[in-house]
Amino acid sequence: MKLPADLQSALDACANAPSDDATARRAIGMLDLTSLNGDDTDRTVEALCARAVTPAGPVAAVCVWPRFVATARKALEGTPVKVATVVNFPTGEADAAAVAAEARRAVADGADEIDVVLPYRAFIDGARTQPMNVVKACREACGSAALMKVILESGAFPDADLLAWAARDAIAAGADFLKTSTGKTQPAATPEAAAVILDSIYESGKEVGFKAAGGIRDAAGAALFLALADEILGEGWATPKTFRFGASSLLDALLAEAGHGVAPAAVAGY
Known part of the structure; x- marks a missing residue:
């Protein structure tokens, strides 16, 4: 994805972001x-939840399929870890009523956070009202009970301008977070897409968070995304309330960087 000159400059400034103990511990709390x-x-799911409170501190949330929300809620009782789930996932092709019903069930089961897939194929093909109606319906279903993260599926977008347009529209439709990817398509989270989305958040002036999901598997990769957030939105902006990593394999790498265990071999998957 070709970036505007200012965003490319911001990305270049982060090329040598340090991957150290402090950065790893910071990232664990945003996972x-x-x-x-x-x-x-x-x-x-119970085994996943058992890993959520680590020797370096708790992760931000555990993200599971809707049918496992109640299981995760029970397993995480007494911890500060949130329960997140996905709706309209991974294709983004359900209608607004179905997405709203799915979100309401998840919230009733105990979900704190809903990651909803934007109907990105329709948006890329030129539709504007229908994709945002889905997001608005999910927003209404979440109400004040659950945080809503909108998955843009950034790797499917042909250029930065259209991705920025989708990000702006999702913010206007009530997104609490913008998320790069489902992790089910390639490319997933890329620094270039992150730069576009983070810049859209900055330009909006609203309190909207960012989640990089899919394909981030080592401490150096996490450090780059954090540095990019610091560069575009300012030092201290990225906290667990505003920045997340979506990953299954990143935790062990971060723990190793923080002095707890050995870094795993590279693996495929989310």
């Missing part, structure tokens, strides 16, 4: 520990 596999079970 949405995620399992969205087809063969997930209550047992795998």
Whole structure:
């Protein structure tokens, strides 16, 4: 994705972002520990939740399929870790009524955060009203009970201008966070897409967070995304309330960087 000169300059400034103990600990507190596999079970979700409070502190949230929200809620009882889930996932092709119903069920089951997929194919093809009606319906279903993260599926967008347009429209439709990717398509989270989305948040002047999801598997990658947020939105902007990583394999790498264990070998997947 070709960036405007100012955003390319910001990205270049972050090329050598330090990956150290302090950065790793910071990133752990911003992690949405995620399992969205087809063969997930209550047992795998319980095991995921057991990893959420780490020797370096708790992660921000655990993100699971809607059918496991109640399981995660019970497993995380007594911890500060939030329960997140996904709706309209991963294709983004359900209608507004179905998305709203799915979100309402998830909130009733105990979800603190809803990650909803924008109907990105329709948006890319030129539709504007229908995709945002889906986002608005999810916003209404979440109400004040749940945070809403809008998944843009940035890797599907042909250029930076159209991605920025989608980001602006999602903010106007009530997004609490903008999220790069489902993690189910390639490319997933890229620094270039992150720069565009972070800049859109900055230009909006609103209190909207950012989530980089999919393909971030080592401490150096996490450090780059954090540095980019610092560069575009200012030092101190990125906190667990405004910045998240969506990953299943990143935690072990961050813990190793923070002095707790050995970095894992590279793996495929979310």
